[in-house]
Amino acid sequence: MITLKTLHILNKPPEHSRYRLCLSAIGPDDGLLLTENGVLAVTQLLEINSEQYFALRPDLEARGLLSHISRDQTVSFDGMVDLTASAENVISW
Amino acid sequence: MSTLIIIDQPPYGSWEGREALDMAFSLAAFDQPVSLLFCGAGVNWLRKGQDAEKLQQKSVERNLAAAPIFGVEALLADGNACHQYGLAETDLPDYVAITDFGLELTSRFDHVAFAG
Numbered sequence: 001m002i003t004l005k006t007l008h009i010l011n012k013p014p015e016h017s018r019y020r021l022c023l024s025a026i027g028p029d030d031g032l033l034l035t036e037n038g039v040l041a042v043t044q045l046l047e048i049n050s051e052q053y054f055a056l057r058p059d060l061e062a063r064g065l066l067s068h069i070s071r072d073q074t075v076s077f078d079g080m081v082d083l084t085a086s087a088e089n090v091i092s093w
Numbered sequence: 094m095s096t097l098i099i100i101d102q103p104p105y106g107s108w109e110g111r112e113a114l115d116m117a118f119s120l121a122a123f124d125q126p127v128s129l130l131f132c133g134a135g136v137n138w139l140r141k142g143q144d145a146e147k148l149q150q151k152s153v154e155r156n157l158a159a160a161p162i163f164g165v166e167a168l169l170a171d172g173n174a175c176h177q178y179g180l181a182e183t184d185l186p187d188y189v190a191i192t193d194f195g196l197e198l199t200s201r202f203d204h205v206a207f208a209g
Contacts, residue, residue, distance in 0.1 A: 013103045061144045062104075
């Protein structure tokens, strides 16, 4: 299992001020998990290594966005728990 | 009196958009002229292929499909916002028209209200 320094959980859409703040706070050993409205980030150009970010599958499905991201980068609710447990700390934006 | 209801928030994250939709459907059901405009992140309401079953919600795509039946006059999408979220005209349901959100548009309505 991968070990992350900080897992950033982002549930805000691209127009929210915290969206940009979160993206600027991601360090090289960190991970980003997109949930709720945060999954809209997959429609944007993200300057983050694709191995570093993930998106919650049920939220992608709800918004018709499953085809916008590689299957390997999607996680289930159980996967979200594993990801959270693998990180030294978590920031919920 | 004509009303334009603007949804500028993305779907599923909050109930405010659905409440605005209910308001639009109520106006239409009572034969009050009403149109809907989607702008900003709100254009994500219009994306095809939504499946909200695992969120235990009905997809807003299905809700919106009822708009012409209720008598909502027009469903409009801001062209710039569609571009920003990677939505081409062919990605939108055929009852949606692309427009430019601005004073020229809002001045055509007696009453303009934002969701939330």
